[in-house]
Amino acid sequence: MDDVQNFVEIGSTKDAKSIQVNTKALVDRFFDFDADRIKATLKEFNLPSSGIKQDMRFIVEKALIHRNLTEEDLFERILEWEPWSHRHVYFIKLAKADRDKISQPTYIQEQLLLKKITEYVGREQAFFLPLQLKLDHIKIESNTISITILAPHYTYERAPAEDQFDENSDRVARISYRKRSRKAFHFELNLKTGRGYISIPAVQKGGRYNKERDSIEKMVRGFLGLSEFEISKIRPALEKLVKSDDVVSNSLAVSFAGDLQMSLKSTKKKKALFADKSTKALEKFSQTGFYSEGAFYYPLEGKKSEFRFKLYDDERLGIFSDLDEKEFRDVIRLVLSNA
Structure with a gap:
């Protein structure tokens, strides 16, 4: 109970355990995210979106002054991105x-x-x-x-x-x-x-x-x-997912005993690695190791970005894609449904 209260008491933004944030800190956090998302936000508010992050930061700061963009707009984007990507x-x-x-x-x-x-x-x-x-x-x-x-x-x-x-x-x-x-x-x-x-x-x-x-x-x-x-051990679920109809696996790294690794990549995004008879022998050989890294493409949702993953110690899944909440939950659902 005491441990829980230690965590909860610092939950108030009024006490000394947290810092009320000024606009600069909010902008700092906004620019922690990838440039493509920042550019998309600027376009949404009809603001210039070219250049490097430093250029875009100047645009954002100016827009905040003139109220073409608000602190609430930035915070809304941070809440959308913060718990899901990478x-x-x-x-x-x-x-x-x-x-x-x-x-x-x-x-x-x-x-x-x-x-x-x-x-x-x-x-x-x-x-x-x-x-x-x-x-x-x-x-x-x-x-x-x-x-x-x-x-x-x-x-x-x-x-x-x-x-x-x-x-x-x-x-x-x-x-x-x-x-x-x-x-x-x-x-x-x-x-x-x-x-x-x-x-x-x-x-x-x-x-x-x-x-x-x-x-x-x-x-x-x-x-x-x-x-x-x-x-939970998740390697079996990932290996089933690679072969399922839910996704097209177009990139894969297979690890073997003795610190050896084989990397495979389809020349076409929409073509699965083991899509035809000529690659069946390769697929069989890959099954003597274990899938440790790769990327999926979603055939039924072409606009959705690739999902890039890496598996650590059979129990930690690294997700290295810019996902929104729905996309993140789709990944979780796919893994759990194949577990």
Whole structure:
């Protein structure tokens, strides 16, 4: 209970554990995302969209001054993009005892009341920068509960114009500035099946993902009164998905024992790697290893971007595509339906 309250008390934007954000910080966060999305937003508001990010930032700042674009417009885009693109996903399932708990109609509400976090259900979101891990909001729909958690994220920007040179030696002091931003973690659980996922932003080195997953798991289990999650093995699901009719697998890396890897790529986006008899032998050989990286194309939805993935340790799925919420959920559904 005390651990849960530590996470919740820093949820208020009025206390010293979070920072009310000025326009500059909001613009900084907006420009953390990829240039194509930023350009699309500028076009939507009939603003010039050419040039590099620095050029577009000047356009955005000017538009904010003249109210051709508002802070609310930027925040709306951040909320659309933040929990879905470029993620690492762990698929989880609950033990039978916990599945029995959450199947009770009143269990979730009772837990939220007990932990004094009902105010976070359906709350209106505000943009601020947390100073440590904190609960942002909870959403309950039909048979699903989803929880969004925020944490600080720091990057360093070089300022070469401010580098300092010592004329009496060969030493150079290279100046950088630390930029404070935020990152969003997402947990979702199906209350009927007891299956779900933890989604982590792909912004740090490999060893950090397991630690961050552990932190999010501990936080969520505290909120919902659950025991440890079982992390699902997802390689079999991906291998089934590659062969399914839902997607066209047009790029694949196959790993073998002895640190060997074979990469395969179709010359045409819409053509599957193993689409004809001439590649069947290659497909059979690839099955002696395991699929570790690749890309899917959606034949029934041609406008949808490719889904690029990488598998880590059979339990962490790296998603390296600019997905929106619907596309992200489609990927999760496809993986779970083949599990």
